[in-house]
Amino acid sequence: MTDAPDKEAQEKARKEREKEELYALDISGVEWHSAPGTEEHEERVEIAYLPEGAVAMRSSLDPETVLRYTAAEWRAFVLGARDGEFDLEPSVRNGGVAAAE
Template identity: 80%
Template structure:
């Protein structure tokens, strides 16, 4: 395990959400990787490789995570 330097990361939330409400934020990292965190817990950051992120996005678009 290694420390991930995200000090210069530009975090983005969903369009139309208020910075005061809880939301998921993502930051694009070098080589296509993506970091994700909750706006209320900025110290807990999940990091995904480009392949992992692409698989997640494709699954979301395909309805893989829809509630039934």
């Protein structure tokens, strides 16, 4: 019988290895994408598609700071965004919390 804490520890170690490998990737030559209609001088979020479904994200104002997401993390984010989890206007789906102005 498999011990649940042992299985959880193995899963945590696997995820840590996956993140380490993701951040070890050389992404110097990736193609960055931003939302259509944004100008080069405008502040915007840029993403780059990495191997195995991973994604890198940065701000156009701080291109040296790059966050990297595994395919599972990116999928969870996109699905949450589609479901309104990150809506700025208060709604039932996001607990009625408005973004700070």
